[in-house]
Amino acid sequence: MLPSTFLLRRASASSAAAAARRSFATGPASGGTISDDLLSRLGSLSTQALVDGLWVMGWPPSQIDGARPLHPSHKCVGRAVTLNFVPARPDIASDKPPGPDSPEYEAFEKCGPNDVLVMSSVGPWESVGGDIKFLRLKQRGVGGLVTDGSVRDTDEIINYGFPCFSYSTTSRQGPAAMQPWECNGVISVSGVTVRPGDAIVGDQDGVVVVPAKVAEKVYSIAHGREVIEGIVKEELTKNPGPPGRFYPFMSGKIKVDSPLGKLLATKGITPENSNQFEGSADW
Template identity: 30%
Template sequence: MTLTPEIHAALMGVTTATLTTVLLKKGVRTAYIRGPFAATEAAKGQRVVGPAFTLRFVPAREDLSTPESWSSPRSTRAAIEDMPADCIVVADAMGVTDAGIFGDILCARMVKKGVTALVTDGMLRDAAGVATTGMAVWCKGMVAPASVASLNFVGWQETIGCGGVCVVPGDTIVADGDGAVVIPAALLEAVTAAAVEQERLEAWIMIQVGKGLALPGLYPPNAETKARYEAETKGG
């Protein structure tokens, strides 16, 4: 299932917390990318939704991880030129925290190309410069050293592992203040429908909590509560 405008709009109203619960109910326990947080002002206080465009790094090797490699046909620079508008870049940096995979110039180019956001289990560099680009970044933090200090870039648009989660190109990524979640393409429609309904139910439950109702039987709702919810919200 591809990310249609209708599904995109629906997911913009769904929290990552809700999505992890819905995915858990559907048997997917490893959907939350561990490590990244909203690291730039452009990422804070908002939610982003988009198809995954994957990047993969491996450990550095002295003959390969050099500044000269940045000019290679297989480089982060080449990958950026292949990125379509509205994608969310997901970079597997193996959780490495002593080198930054991107800096301000690369982020500026991604913004110019219309990339929605960058999610990585690694680090970025040029913190002040990245902030000025307006790039929405979810990462583990900022450091000074360049990627080749500890990493070697090997490819893009292939299946990766990021923050303990398998990410396939075209999976849907949702990121907000709680982090980033991967929705497998095959489950996209079902997960979206269930998540939208879960949000509606929980909004109604919050109203009941505000009225002073006790939680047992309310959250999670028992059969009586579900029947009342249906009657009050759907005219059932």
């Protein structure tokens, strides 16, 4: 029989190993690096198509409801760099690295043209920053900013030229309510989980988070759906009538002998070359 001290040590080592394994979940997804090419392809799709793709796969909600475009022209796509804010507290303020070593400036320096800074606020009306801080994002050529909080100095931020998606705008001072605490950890933004490196796509309908690990699959489903919807729209334009004969359809469940299946066949889309049909789903 093994001595009890040995068993305790082994259990302790096992716990430490388990803790080490869990710690990996705080960073980017393993095996999920999104290439510039895939980013470009994801950005060519609508946020609706991406939401549909994740829904078909059974993933949790992916739209950040608390982030709307600051200007009608704003659209963004990039890899997530995350920043988490926590409610203000004196000891938090004293323990946070000061000046340029603060987590927010650490996050700023990680951002570039193919990155989107995603900031988790403690409340929708709290300010995550304004023109002086975000001047650095302009200098870095950041691909976009997304937050479920609010921003200050709206006109100036719009003039900076990078896409900004926020809950709203405000004149409040952020430090009075919250402080930046962690750069590039896993965060919750309007109840949606964001991991560093996830694809962030924003347009006039909102912002969608595409998990890095399944981004290629989501693109495949979403692109296929958009092609099909284009064909349906073309058909209804030429032959007006209720769209109910083609809708609703579920990716991976279109029947070959259905009105939609027959329409797609006239365009050369069949189970042999599409994953949208019954029995052809690859997810």
